[in-house]
Amino acid sequence: MSVDVCIEYETSSNASALQWLSPEQTTGKKHPYLFSQCQAIHARSMMPCQDTPAVKFTYTAQIAAPPELTVLMSAVRQTETEWDDTRNLRLTTFKQKVPIPSYLLALVVGDVVSRRIGPRSHVWSEHELINAAASEFSQTENMLSTAEDLLGPYQWDIYDLLVLPPSFPYGGMENPCLTFVTPTLLAGDKSLADVVSHEISHSWTGNLVTNTNPEHFWLNEGHTVFVERKISARLNGGEALRHFKFIGGWKDLQNAVNVLGKTSPLTHLTPDLSGPIDPDDAFSAIPYEKGACLLFYLEQKVGGPAEFEPFLKAYIHKFSRQSITTEQWKYFFLTYFSEKERLGVFDDVEWNKWFTSPGMPPIKPND
DSSP: OOOOOOOOOOOOTTOTTEEEEOGGGSSSOSSOEEEEOOTTTTGGGTSOOOOSTTOEEEEEEEEEEOTTSEEEESSEEEEEEEEOTTTTEEEEEEEEEEEEEGGGOOEEEESEEEEEEETTEEEEEEGGGHHHHHHHTTTHHHHHHHHHHHHOOOOSSOOEEEEOOTTOOSSEEOOTTEEEEOGGGOOSSSTTTHHHHHHHHTTTBTTTEEESSGGGTHHHHHHHHHHHHHHHIIIIIHHHHHHHHHHHHHHHHHHHHHHHOTTOGGGSSSOOOOSSOOGGGGOSSIIIIIHHHHHHHHHHHHTSHHHHHHHHHHHHHHHTTEEEOHHHHHHHHHHHTHHHHHTTTTTTOOHHHHHHOOSSOSSOOOO
């Protein structure tokens, strides 16, 4: 037996998930613009939901907006129809068939247009930026195909990019079907396109396999940085480039540790966030670079990319569409490499120091 529950609600124009821009804050300066940012725990300000990455859901949506504006969501667009002539609104419907956590719900309403950049990708932006955006992100399909080779089939049907106005506060946001990116990536020479390979990687590491709560955020971001660098290496400079990027990542990690303090519990790879700590206040480079560093170290322990990359694909297959903890990840890792564990390959891995000790990692991988 199933039960349908209908909840009528209104959100506030002051909802922390929503940013309302006046026409003057856009490039075209003719129409207002709305976009959402639900990560880490802002979806609750927009709608009643279980606002935790431990819970995933599919969704359909119907959004009414003025006909001169385009509506986009973190889902596949289904139809656009005229509706309610008295208010001159157009109804757009969406469907997300893959379960997502609440922080990946995304909504955009603005005067944007699109340009096809691949067999499953469009880039969206305001009219004034569309040519530059289409050129800058022309390698998107190559990145997607490379990620599939590393992690398995892409499950989200489409991979679109949206170039937001300059007030978007991040380099990118991995909303399924619609990655948000900052216009500052439009350098003209594709030199900043690695941000896109990072967000593409999230389609598997983070969006398909998700940390069950922010204490395990490194499962999202550490894996994503690790895979992003593999994509860049395959498409551009090979292993030398990947190792070079890890040198830079180590420096970024050192800087984050210095800023937070070498004994700060927020420098743990799995920090204790059980108290009244907003996950946004714990945000830093730690889960990104310390997490990627651990994976780089373990890759070297097991014998290099040829041994480690099949594990990555098996990991995604095992936990696809689930939310997991570090303990589950570690158990699967040691089970997958059980023969190496039997031979003592991991006897000197200081797991507790990696996960629950402050400061820099207990060992620096060979770069």
